[in-house]
Amino acid sequence: DAGHCTKLASVKLPADITTVHLSNTAIAELDTSAMTELLELAVSGTKLTSLDVSKNTKLENLSIVYTGINSIDLTANTELKELYVSGCDLTKLDVSKNTKLLTLFAGNSNLTSLDVSNNTELTWLNVSKNHLTSLNLKGLDNINQLYVDGNVRNIGTVVDGEFDLSTVIDDFDVSKVSDVVGKTLSESDIAKITELGIDVAEHAALANVTKVDGIEYLTALETLSIGEYSTAKANTKITALDLSQNDSLIQL
Numbered sequence: 001d002a003g004h005c006t007k008l009a010s011v012k013l014p015a016d017i018t019t020v021h022l023s024n025t026a027i028a029e030l031d032t033s034a035m036t037e038l039l040e041l042a043v044s045g046t047k048l049t050s051l052d053v054s055k056n057t058k059l060e061n062l063s064i065v066y067t068g069i070n071s072i073d074l075t076a077n078t079e080l081k082e083l084y085v086s087g088c089d090l091t092k093l094d095v096s097k098n099t100k101l102l103t104l105f106a107g108n109s110n111l112t113s114l115d116v117s118n119n120t121e122l123t124w125l126n127v128s129k130n131h132l133t134s135l136n137l138k139g140l141d142n143i144n145q146l147y148v149d150g151n152v153r154n155i156g157t158v159v160d161g162e163f164d165l166s167t168v169i170d171d172f173d174v175s176k177v178s179d180v181v182g183k184t185l186s187e188s189d190i191a192k193i194t195e196l197g198i199d200v201a202e203h204a205a206l207a208n209v210t211k212v213d214g215i216e217y218l219t220a221l222e223t224l225s226i227g228e229y230s231t232a233k234a235n236t237k238i239t240a241l242d243l244s245q246n247d248s249l250i251q252l
């Protein structure tokens with residue numbers, strides 16, 4: 001682990017190495033073609049602008065977060081389980097061959113589309129702050145952490161498992177929230193929600209929200225935030241809220 005060697009600009013590594021952590025160093029070039037036993041590679045925050053991992057067929061964990069790498073070929077990395085590529089300005093990402101993926105972080109980039117139909121083992125997916133207009137999650141029943149905010153539209157409807165982020169919703173009804181496989185949440189599921197945030201500054205689509213219906217169903221709600229989080233302003237078109245049924249509320 002060379003993460004604390006921020007001035008490290010070059011390194012020679014043994015061919016049989018299995019774990020390489022070079023994040024936050026000054027590395028600008030890295031040849032991993034001889035490292036055929038490599039299982040884990042972390043080069044986040046480096047000066048790398050390209051990376052060839054086609055020979056690292058045993059790779060299970062790859063992190064290239066906030067580097068100059070704007071394209072990467074992962075078709076040979078069929079053992080990949082964790083992939084972190086956030087902040088890399090990717091316009092395309094092909095994970096069709098990475099069927100063992102459990103975690104995919106691809107936020108803060110320039111993706112306009114993403115096909116995760118073959119990634120049925122995914123449990124954690126973050127594609128926030130891209131340029132996506134839709135995301136098909138049909139068949140991805142294992143997802144328990146999903147982040148899609150900051151795309152073309154930030155609230156979407158679910159039809160046959162597809163989030164349509166291009167849909168503009170004037171009135172957001174929290175009692176009709178749907179889960180990641182397109183099935184409406186049961187009343188008992190809704191009752192488990194403890195936090196609701198409507199950030200007008202971060203999500204432009206929320207600027208037109210005039211009312212929040214169904215909030216009475218959120219009986220476990222503890223925190224409710226409405227307005228511009230970054231400026232702490234209550235800049236919203238919502239004029240009235242009925243919180244009489246939210247006995248668990250401790251922060252507004």
